[in-house]
Amino acid sequence: MGDRKPNGRSSIYLGADGFWHGWVTVGLKPDGSPDRRHRKGKTEADVTARVAALERQRESGNVSKPGRAPTVAEWMGEYLDVICERLVASGKMAPRTLDDYRSKTRHWVIPLLGRHRLDKLAPEHLDQAYTTMLERGRSSSTVLKVHRIIARALKIxxxxxxxxxxxATLVDAPAANDPDLTPLTREEARKILETAKSRRNAARWSVALALGIRQGEALGLRWSFVDLDAGVIKAWYQVQRKPWEHGCEDPHECGKGWHRWPCKASCREHQHHAGCTKQCKRHGHNCPTRTCPKGCTGHADRCPKRTGGGMVFRQRKGKSKLTLQCPPELLPVLRQHRAEQAAERGRAGDQWEDHDLVFATRRGRPMERSEDYKAWKALLKRAGVRDARLHDARHTAGTLLVEQGVHIRVVQEILGHARVTTTERYAHVASPLMHDASARIGAALWGDAEQLQPELQP
Structure with a gap:
């Protein structure tokens, strides 16, 4: 039988309850008292092995802090609401990135893993969660994003x-199958530009198809970063919406704090008849007196004392500052657009908000991504072109550059890709080059040798 050892060393002894007990000092608690952990078993050998394992954890510095570990749901709440919010405030995380984290956590992480204690989470739990997502029709890229969110939260x-x-480091990260690139053809791109001439902000689509910049970068372009004489555009920033926060003392007392459907906040209490005083037969999200009992700030944009939100300019995705040379044909399009915008500014008068934006609303305000997306879809329909994503305009620019024989490294620089392997995806869809290469190898193998001879000479 082991002896009790209150001097800080481990102890193993047979208790009056008939079980063997082990105590290991692993450090100090926040109040300075010894942090002693307990192990219990039916045999001395069992407890001795458990004590030895805990001692190894202590020596390697892998002992969890005292107290009950939070559940995955509890930790994700703290991770998103405290840690990630601070990153957004400091500019180290984009507001849209945090919105995406919240959405995927709400729809997948918490329903599939939320009840597990953080220290009891096992690789098998993650494997099962990812399998469930795939079975429910989620793409492999979505599963990979969820895995990365979980991995970062567990890292902290x-x-x-x-x-x-x-x-998360013990699980093979889900492989994201790159979706097939579906760029527009040269003829489709020309139809779009021709149709856009009669629509407002026509230059928006010339910039998209000629320069291949992302939506946020296009909407974040400012005239002070555009040199029409030299034909240089500095796409250094993008515009994003930062969520508003309630400025009132109690969001529940705020007259603008009622939930709408769908609610963008992490709280889902709006699905219940929380504020209904009678037997309302409607669904919870249609109940006219529904309220949120959890301090939700999902509709803080209507609070009269709202703070911290609105459109903000952030550095573009990637570490480099993207500087582009405009095609000569794009310059008169931009000059005409600037003249049209000046006329709009004159008509708006005092209602114009000057943000120096190249593409703005009729009052000078930053354009919402959703409105820009709708304008793109309407343009495709009007031009009689097949349906395509807005991001496909970027793919179109990359593909057309490759088709014109531009070196892949130059295309990488134009599109602002961090890795050339990302740019190389456009090479396999540039069919004219493939046909040309096929014709050349055919001529080399079966063509007239005399005709090929000059090609072989230096």
Whole structure:
């Protein structure tokens, strides 16, 4: 039988309850008292092995902090609402990135993993969650994004001593199958530009198809970064919407704090008849007196004292500052657009808000991504062109550059890709080059040798 050892060393002994007990000092608690952990078993050998394992964890610095570990749902709430919010405030995380984290956490992480304690989470739990997502029709890229969110949250939990291992590193990351690129053809792109001439902000689509910049970068372009004389555009920033926060003391007392459907906040209490005083037969989200009992700030944009939100300019995705040379044909299009915008500014008068934006609303305000997307879809329909994503305009620019024989490294620089492997995806869809290469190899193998001879000479 082991002896009790209150001097900080481990102890193993047979208790009066008939079980063997082990105690290991793993450090100090926040109040300075010894942090002693307990292990219990039916045999001395069992407890001795458990004590030895805990001692190894202590020596390697992998002992969790005292107290009950939070559940995955609890930790994700703290991770998103505190840690990620601070990153957004400091500019290290984009507001749209946090919105995406919240959405995927709400729809997948919490329903599939939320009830597990953080320290009890196992690789098998992640495997099952990812399998469930695939069975429900989610794409492999979506599963990979969820995996990355979980991995980052667990990485922070590991740093803070809430867990002793990051189980996400023990799971093979889901492989994201790159979707087939579906760029528009040269003829389709020309139809779009021709149709756009009669519509407002026509230059928006010339920029998209000629320069291949992303939506946020296009909407974040400012005239001070456009040199029409030199034909240089500095696409250094993008515009994003930062969510508003309630400025009132109690969001529930705010007259603008009622839930709408769908609610964008993480709280889902709006589905219940929380504020209905009678037997309302409607669905919870249609109940006219529904309220949120959890301090939700999802509709803080209507709070009269709202703070911290609105459109903000952020550095573009990637570390480099993207500087582009405009095609000569694009310059008169931009000059005409600037003249038309000046006329709009004159008509708006005092209602014009000057943000120096190249593409703005009729009052000078930043354009919403959703409105820009709708304008693109309407343009495709009006031009009689097949349906395509707005991002396909970027793919079209990359493909057309490759088709014209532009070196892949130059295309990489124009599109602002961090890795050339990303740019190389456009090479396999540039069919004219493939046909040309096929014709050349055919001529080399079966063509007239005398005709090929000059090609072989230096």
């Amino acid at each position: 939990a590991l740093r803070r001593g809430k867990i002793t291992r990051n189980v």
